[in-house]
Amino acid sequence: MTTASPADAALTATTDIEELRANLLQADQGVLVAVLAQLTGDSSVIDRFGPKISHVPDPPERTGVTDPDTAAELADAVIAALEAPHRTDAVDLDMFARLLPVALGSEVDDEQVPLLLEQGGFAPSTPTLERTVAIPDTMNVAIIGAGIAGINAALSAAEAGVAYEIFDRNDEVGGTWLTTKYPGIGVDTPSAYYSLSREVNPEWTNYYPQGAEYQAYLVALADKHRLREHTRFNTEVEALWWDEDRKQWQIHSVDGVGTRDVSYARVVITAAGYLNRPRWPELPGRDTFEGISVHSALWDPDLDLTGKRVAVIGAGCTAVQIVDASVEQVEHLTVFQRQPHWVAPRKRLTDDVPEHRRYLGRRLPYYSKWHRLKSYWGTADNNYPIILQDPEWSKSHLSISPANDVLLQMCLEYIDRTFGAGTELAKKVTPDFAPYGKRIIRDPGGYYAALTRPHVDVEASEPAEVNANGIVTQDGRQIDLDVIIYATGYHLDFLSTVDIRGRDGKKLAEEWGDSPSAYRGGTVPGFPNLFITSAPNYSPGHGAGANFSMEVLAHYIIECLQLMALRGATTMEVTEQAYQEYVAAVDEAMSRTVWCHTPNAHTYYRSDSGRVVVATPFRLVDIWREHRAPAEEDFLLR
Known part of the structure; x- marks a missing residue:
C-alpha cells in the first residue's frame, strides 16, 4: 500500500527499462525533478532541470512540463539514479524547501514547509514535547468509531505505545464508506490526498475516491496493522460517564444481540463524525x-x-x-x-488515473508522495482568500x-x-449567494x-x-x-446521540445546546480526558479534507497524553477561561468569512442558533501550528 522507499530503489532484474522510460516520459516533470533530487541527494539537479520546467496554470494540478529533449534527459537521469546504490530515507529540509516550487508549480512561504513535509508523507508527525517520561500503561484509550478518523487515532496511539480499544457499531471498519452504497458515491477531495500521510496509496484508479475503492483502502489498513484485534465490532456506545472515583470514563455499550456492558478507559477519543443519522x-x-x-x-x-x-x-x-x-x-x-x-466543472475529460501514474506510483520511490503533496497544495491555503469577505467589494457584488x-x-x-x-x-x-x-x-x-x-x-x-x-x-x-x-442529508449531531456526562454529571448535550463549540483538540471544560476528533469548527471549509484535521488532532492528543506523563497527572481538563477565549477567537475570525455573509444559503455548517459550527475560519497552517503541543497554562492537570 505505501510507496516504495529508497531501500527498494535499485532496479530489479525483471525491470523492463524501456517500459520504465516510456512511463517516465509521460510523468509530471516537476515531480520527477523532486524525485530525482531525493533519490540522489544531489541538490544540483534543481538548478539543472528546474529552470526548464514550465507549469500548466489551469487547475487542478499545475502539471509540470518540459521539452522532449529535456524530458528524455530527465528520464535517463532517474533511471541512472535507480541503478545507483541505495540511499537512506532522510529528507534534507533545505533541499525540500527548494524543491517545492519546482514540484508544486508555485512559490511556497517558509511557514508552510514543515507542514508540507508531513502532509507529503516524507516525515512522520514530529514529537514536540520531550519524551523523557514514558506514557504509563494506565493511560489506556477508548476510540469510538472505526472509520478513517478512528483508524488514524488508533495508529497514532500504537505508535506512541499507548494501549487502545476501538468500539464500532458495524461489523467491519470503514464507517460511512462501509454503510453508504448509493450509486456514484465518492468525495470531492482528490484521492491522492484523501488518505493518511503515513499510508500513501499509489493504486487509486480514480482521481476522486469512489466508495468501494476507498473502503478497500481502509480495510487494507485494518489488515496491515491488525486493528481488528483491538476492535469491538457490532458494539454501539450509548453513554460515556466520567467516574470521579476511578478517574476513568465508563463506556456503556450494547452489542448486536442486545447485551449491555460497562467498560473503562482513562481517555476517550470520539471518532464518530457529526453526520450519522439520515434526515x-x-x-x-x-x-x-x-x-x-x-x-x-x-x-x-x-x-x-x-x-x-x-x-x-x-x-x-x-x-x-x-x-x-x-x-x-x-x-x-x-x-x-x-x-x-x-457547481464547478470537471477539468479533465475523465477521472480515470492514467496507467503511467499508477505504474510509477508502484515502482518509483517518492512519486506518489509528491503527488499527494501536490493534491493537498492545490486544495489548501491557496484557496483561503476565497472564503474571506472584502467589505467594499461585497457591497456591489454577489x-x-x-x-x-x-x-x-x-x-x-x-x-x-x-x-x-x-x-x-x-x-x-x-x-x-456567493x-x-x-x-x-x-x-x-x-x-x-x-x-x-x-x-x-x-x-x-x-x-x-x-x-x-x-x-x-x-x-x-x-x-x-x-x-x-x-x-x-443528515442530522447535525455532534455526539448528541450519545449520553456524555462529565464531572458532577454535567451533560455535554446541555453544555452545547444548539451551539456546540470546543477548544483545541476538541476539548470542553468539565469533561476531562475527552478528545473529540470531529469537533465543532475543525472541518476545513476552504480546502484540503477532513483527513487533515484528523491527523492534526491525533498528533495533538498524543502530545496531551505526553504532557500528563511528564507532570505525573492522571487527568487533563481545559479551563473555562481558555475555552471561552478560544471560542471567541473562532467566532471573531468566522465573522469575516463567507458563511457569515451569505445568510440566505441553506447550509449544515450553521446550527439552529445560526452560529457556524462546522467549518474552521482559520488557515490550515495556523491550525497545524497551534496543535503542535498543548498550552499547559490552559489546562488543569491533576
Missing part, C-alpha cells in the same frame, strides 16, 4: 407512497432503477452523484431542489471578494455553456449534462406533498413515480 424531510403524505422510498444513506444495493420513473429530492453532492450515475438507466427523472448549489468572484465567474460560465445564458433551466440552477456560502460541488462529469436530457425535469422547489402515486408539486401538478430517492 428525512417533513413532507405531508411521505409514508403513503406505494412505490419505493429510499434515503441515500440507507441505499438498497438490490434496487434497480432501470426503466423506472424516479424522483431525486435534493441538490447537494449526494444528489449530484446519484443523478450522474443513474440518468442513463431511468425512464424519467425529476430532480427537486430546494436551493441550487454552485461574490464577497475578487478571489471569490473568480470562482463565481467560472461557475456562471459553466452554467451558460451547458444550459444557454438566460434560459429557464439556467435560472433554476443559478444560486443567489460561492462557498454552502459547500461547493464538483460535477462528476455528467450532472449538468443530465439536467438537459429530454427525460429529465428540474423542479426549483421542494415537493408540496407525497401521495400513493407520487409527488404533488408546489403548483399542484401530479408526478407519478416508481421510486423516490431522498438525498436530503
Whole structure:
C-alpha cells in the first residue's frame, strides 16, 4: 500500500527499462525533478532541470512540463539514479524547501514547509514535547468509531505505545464508506490526498475516491496493522460517564444481540463524525407512497432503477452523484431542489488515473508522495482568500471578494455553456449567494449534462406533498413515480446521540445546546480526558479534507497524553477561561468569512442558533501550528 522507499530503489532484474522510460516520459516533470533530487541527494539537479520546467496554470494540478529533449534527459537521469546504490530515507529540509516550487508549480512561504513535509508523507508527525517520561500503561484509550478518523487515532496511539480499544457499531471498519452504497458515491477531495500521510496509496484508479475503492483502502489498513484485534465490532456506545472515583470514563455499550456492558478507559477519543443519522424531510403524505422510498444513506444495493420513473429530492453532492450515475438507466427523472448549489466543472475529460501514474506510483520511490503533496497544495491555503469577505467589494457584488468572484465567474460560465445564458433551466440552477456560502460541488462529469436530457425535469422547489402515486408539486401538478430517492442529508449531531456526562454529571448535550463549540483538540471544560476528533469548527471549509484535521488532532492528543506523563497527572481538563477565549477567537475570525455573509444559503455548517459550527475560519497552517503541543497554562492537570 505505501510507496516504495529508497531501500527498494535499485532496479530489479525483471525491470523492463524501456517500459520504465516510456512511463517516465509521460510523468509530471516537476515531480520527477523532486524525485530525482531525493533519490540522489544531489541538490544540483534543481538548478539543472528546474529552470526548464514550465507549469500548466489551469487547475487542478499545475502539471509540470518540459521539452522532449529535456524530458528524455530527465528520464535517463532517474533511471541512472535507480541503478545507483541505495540511499537512506532522510529528507534534507533545505533541499525540500527548494524543491517545492519546482514540484508544486508555485512559490511556497517558509511557514508552510514543515507542514508540507508531513502532509507529503516524507516525515512522520514530529514529537514536540520531550519524551523523557514514558506514557504509563494506565493511560489506556477508548476510540469510538472505526472509520478513517478512528483508524488514524488508533495508529497514532500504537505508535506512541499507548494501549487502545476501538468500539464500532458495524461489523467491519470503514464507517460511512462501509454503510453508504448509493450509486456514484465518492468525495470531492482528490484521492491522492484523501488518505493518511503515513499510508500513501499509489493504486487509486480514480482521481476522486469512489466508495468501494476507498473502503478497500481502509480495510487494507485494518489488515496491515491488525486493528481488528483491538476492535469491538457490532458494539454501539450509548453513554460515556466520567467516574470521579476511578478517574476513568465508563463506556456503556450494547452489542448486536442486545447485551449491555460497562467498560473503562482513562481517555476517550470520539471518532464518530457529526453526520450519522439520515434526515428525512417533513413532507405531508411521505409514508403513503406505494412505490419505493429510499434515503441515500440507507441505499438498497438490490434496487434497480432501470426503466423506472424516479424522483431525486435534493441538490447537494449526494444528489449530484446519484443523478450522474443513474440518468442513463431511468425512464424519467425529476430532480427537486430546494436551493441550487454552485457547481464547478470537471477539468479533465475523465477521472480515470492514467496507467503511467499508477505504474510509477508502484515502482518509483517518492512519486506518489509528491503527488499527494501536490493534491493537498492545490486544495489548501491557496484557496483561503476565497472564503474571506472584502467589505467594499461585497457591497456591489454577489461574490464577497475578487478571489471569490473568480470562482463565481467560472461557475456562471459553466452554467451558460451547458444550459444557454438566460434560459429557464439556467435560472433554476443559478444560486443567489456567493460561492462557498454552502459547500461547493464538483460535477462528476455528467450532472449538468443530465439536467438537459429530454427525460429529465428540474423542479426549483421542494415537493408540496407525497401521495400513493407520487409527488404533488408546489403548483399542484401530479408526478407519478416508481421510486423516490431522498438525498436530503443528515442530522447535525455532534455526539448528541450519545449520553456524555462529565464531572458532577454535567451533560455535554446541555453544555452545547444548539451551539456546540470546543477548544483545541476538541476539548470542553468539565469533561476531562475527552478528545473529540470531529469537533465543532475543525472541518476545513476552504480546502484540503477532513483527513487533515484528523491527523492534526491525533498528533495533538498524543502530545496531551505526553504532557500528563511528564507532570505525573492522571487527568487533563481545559479551563473555562481558555475555552471561552478560544471560542471567541473562532467566532471573531468566522465573522469575516463567507458563511457569515451569505445568510440566505441553506447550509449544515450553521446550527439552529445560526452560529457556524462546522467549518474552521482559520488557515490550515495556523491550525497545524497551534496543535503542535498543548498550552499547559490552559489546562488543569491533576
